[in-house]
Amino acid sequence: MSGDAARPSSPDLSTRVGPLRLQNPILTASGTFGYGLEFAERADLHRLGGLVTKGLSLEPLAGNPPVRIAETRGGMLNSIGLQNIGVDRFLSDVLPGLKDLPPKVIVNLFGYAQDEYVRLAERVDPYEGVAAVELNVSCPNVSKGGIEFGHDPEILTGLVRRVRSATGKPIVVKLSPNVTSPQDLGRAAKEGGADILSAVNTFVGMAIDTATMRPVLSTVRGGLSGPAIKPLALRIVFDVAREVDLPVIGIGGIETVDDVLEFLLAGASAVQVGTALFRDPRTAERLVDGLRERLRAGGIPSVDSLIGAAARPE
Amino acid sequence: MLDVQALPLPYFLLRVRVAAMEPAEPGQFVMVAGANRPEPYLRRAFSVYDQEAASDGSLVISLLGKVIGRGTGALAACLPGERIPVLGPLGTGFHSVVDGASESGRAALVAGGIGSAGLGLLAQALARAGRSFDFFYGGRSAEDLVEAETFRLLSKRTGGRLVKTTEDGSAGERGLITTPLEAEIRAGAGYTTVCTCGPHGLMAAVAGIAAASGVAGEAATETPMGCGYGACLGCAVTLKNGGYALCCRQGPVFRLDEVAW
Numbered sequence: 180m181s182g183d184a185a186r187p188s189s190p191d192l193s194t195r196v197g198p199l200r201l202q203n204p205i206l207t208a209s210g211t212f213g214y215g216l217e218f219a220e221r222a223d224l225h226r227l228g229g230l231v232t233k234g235l236s237l238e239p240l241a242g243n244p245p246v247r248i249a250e251t252r253g254g255m256l257n258s259i260g261l262q263n264i265g266v267d268r269f270l271s272d273v274l275p276g277l278k279d280l281p282p283k284v285i286v287n288l289f290g291y292a293q294d295e296y297v298r299l300a301e302r303v304d305p306y307e308g309v310a311a312v313e314l315n316v317s318c319p320n321v322s323k324g325g326i327e328f329g330h331d332p333e334i335l336t337g338l339v340r341r342v343r344s345a346t347g348k349p350i351v352v353k354l355s356p357n358v359t360s361p362q363d364l365g366r367a368a369k370e371g372g373a374d375i376l377s378a379v380n381t382f383v384g385m386a387i388d389t390a391t392m393r394p395v396l397s398t399v400r401g402g403l404s405g406p407a408i409k410p411l412a413l414r415i416v417f418d419v420a421r422e423v424d425l426p427v428i429g430i431g432g433i434e435t436v437d438d439v440l441e442f443l444l445a446g447a448s449a450v451q452v453g454t455a456l457f458r459d460p461r462t463a464e465r466l467v468d469g470l471r472e473r474l475r476a477g478g479i480p481s482v483d484s485l486i487g488a489a490a491r492p493e
Numbered sequence: 494m495l496d497v498q499a500l501p502l503p504y505f506l507l508r509v510r511v512a513a514m515e516p517a518e519p520g521q522f523v524m525v526a527g528a529n530r531p532e533p534y535l536r537r538a539f540s541v542y543d544q545e546a547a548s549d550g551s552l553v554i555s556l557l558g559k560v561i562g563r564g565t566g567a568l569a570a571c572l573p574g575e576r577i578p579v580l581g582p583l584g585t586g587f588h589s590v591v592d593g594a595s596e597s598g599r600a601a602l603v604a605g606g607i608g609s610a611g612l613g614l615l616a617q618a619l620a621r622a623g624r625s626f627d628f629f630y631g632g633r634s635a636e637d638l639v640e641a642e643t644f645r646l647l648s649k650r651t652g653g654r655l656v657k658t659t660e661d662g663s664a665g666e667r668g669l670i671t672t673p674l675e676a677e678i679r680a681g682a683g684y685t686t687v688c689t690c691g692p693h694g695l696m697a698a699v700a701g702i703a704a705a706s707g708v709a710g711e712a713a714t715e716t717p718m719g720c721g722y723g724a725c726l727g728c729a730v731t732l733k734n735g736g737y738a739l740c741c742r743q744g745p746v747f748r749l750d751e752v753a754w
Contacts, residue, residue, distance in 0.1 A: 212724050221580075221722060233726075241737055248719050248727030250535050255719060259726045262737070405534055457720035458526070458536060459578065 190474035191481040192467070194228070196448040197374040197426045198349045199311055201228040202281055204443065204482050205466050208430055208453035209234055209287035209313060209353070210259065212460075214273040221460040226467050227282040231451060232269065234289040234315045237298060239265035249386040249395040254405020254432065255454060256384055258398040261289055266302050278308025285351060289315040293328070293338050300345040312348050314339070317355030317380035329355040329380075332367035339371025349374040351428065354419065356408075357383050361415045365423035377428040377451065378419050379412045404454040406432040413445050420446025421490050434462065436469035443482065444489040495553065496573045503560040504607070504639045505569040506542075511579050514552050517541035518588075519615035520713050520746040523581030524721035525556065527567030537564040538718050538741070540690075541582060542613040554579075557610035557640065583721050584745050587615050587688060587711055598685025599653070600626040601708075602644075603674055603699050605691020606637040609644065611713035611745075612690050616647045625651040627677065627684075631670025631695065635663040671698045678706045686710055687749070697754035710749040716740045 192203035206229035215230045242262025249256045290296040303309045316329030352368035354361045356379035381402025386395040412431020420427045429447030434455035455462040498506040524536040543555035628644040645655035657665025687710035689699040696712040703710045719725030728740035731753040
């Protein structure tokens with residue numbers, strides 16, 4: 180209290196997301212900032228609340244053939260196909276450079292079979308620098324695995340339960356928006372032992388080149404991200420946060436301080452910034468500064484006081 | 494931004510003052526967008542066509558563009574004095590030609606239309622190094638050879654020359670630029686390197702000609718890009734070995750013989 184009185188102009192940006200304690204609620208989303216370290220010259224990693232790695236699989240993956248992205252109004256479609264260096268190289272080459280930085284490192288894991296998620300969780304479990312694992316059970320861009328696990332509540336519960344037994348790390352389950360009721364999947368993840376939900380992954384969409392009369396993406400369908408999906412994602416975060424008794428990390432088209440505030444007010448305890456980093460690699464740190472400034476200007480003492488405020492009765 | 498110079502439609506030249514940017518190497522690019530315009534969502538990749546150090550220590554870069562869609566349209570519509578975002582310099586340029594092992598013999602630079610923007614700094618570097626090159630400049634029509642005079646003067650300084658073709662015959666020989674390129678090689682022009690930038694079909698044809706005549710070379714490629722700095726992994730280029738490389742990092746300049754054209 181005396182601290183608050185002494186420095187009324189310095190709002191508390193720290194936030195607790197289940198077992199995770201973050202210095203601020205701004206994280207970078209999986210697949211939008213590589214493994215973090217390679218962009219240390221383009222962004223100030225120290226100032227992030229957390230960093231979610233590109234999805235890691237047991238073996239390195241080359242990804243999908245071009246064309247992999249298509250710009251759309253207010254966003255873009257992607258079909259990268261989970262190109263990544265593999266979990267072992269991440270742990271040996273990248274993690275040592277990340278583990279002592281202030282942002283929490285959340286490792287995004289992807290498998291083609293349940294067993295692969297389990298083995299991935301076992302691989303990262305001994306590493307102190309890994310603050311949590313995020314299960315990618317909602318990637319729309321691979322034909323097998325991933326999304327199957329995220330669209331069936333029973334399968335998801337079973338998968339999370341198996342991962343739960345393989346690691347003591349906090350488990351984040353990244354929900355797909357491409358289902359009728361994401362909150363049902365959220366409940367299923369909780370039943371399996373998830374600690375945190377992140378919502379949402381990309382929306383399945385497509386684009387057609389009117390000159391060639393063919394789909395733009397080599398895989399025809401891709402995941403839509405960017406400001407275009409923000410209201411859709413916000414609705415899901417609102418529903419999931421109200422109906423599932425787990426902390427939620429909001430994701431979907433976040434680019435401005437108002438976007439961050441909306442997701443917090445809808446019930447998110449933190450947010451991930453993704454596609455906006457493509458426009459400007461400093462977006463996340465800009466949002467940290469902007470959020471602090473906004474809280475100060477509004478006399479709001481902490482991020483905590485905002486979380487879920489829009490869902491409370493007036 | 495200092496000014497927007499309207500060239501014959503649909504071309505334009507932007508001159509932008511950037512406070513803190515390393516000079517670009519030949520073939521490197523920047524990501525830019527119009528000022529305060531939410532659309533289009535992503536920035537656009539532009540080769541650094543020209544650059545000069547200003548007296549105050551800043552760098553002034555020139556971007557040669559062609560209005561094709563919403564992104565280039567927004568840039569052409571910029572007003573002098575507006576501030577626009579610039580990220581760069583990005584990517585890997587024409588290393589092996591400028592300072593690599595093949596730094597002897599004559600060079601052929603082959604541009605298709607606005608692809609000439611990707612060869613501006615290279616032509617200057619060769620001219621500075623006193624290395625002789627011919628500049629092959631092809632387009633649909635005379636208007637597409639928008640910087641012909643610049644490249645004529647640069648090649649001339651090295652003892653080389655400008656060769657033009659247009660598909661409609663409005664400038665130079667009627668036809669494709671690969672025809673005089675092949676003819677020169679057959680006639681013994683003595684090229685040890687060929688560098689190209691332009692439409693995919695042109696670069697693929699140049700790669701074929703280079704391979705057939707045993708000449709090494711490089712191409713400045715182009716793909717749709719999300720970020721330009723290696724984060725989105727969207728700009729994959731398929732290599733002959735079956736793998737993918739990122740246009741924005743390992744590229745945009747690749748050896749002609751490593752790309753699966």
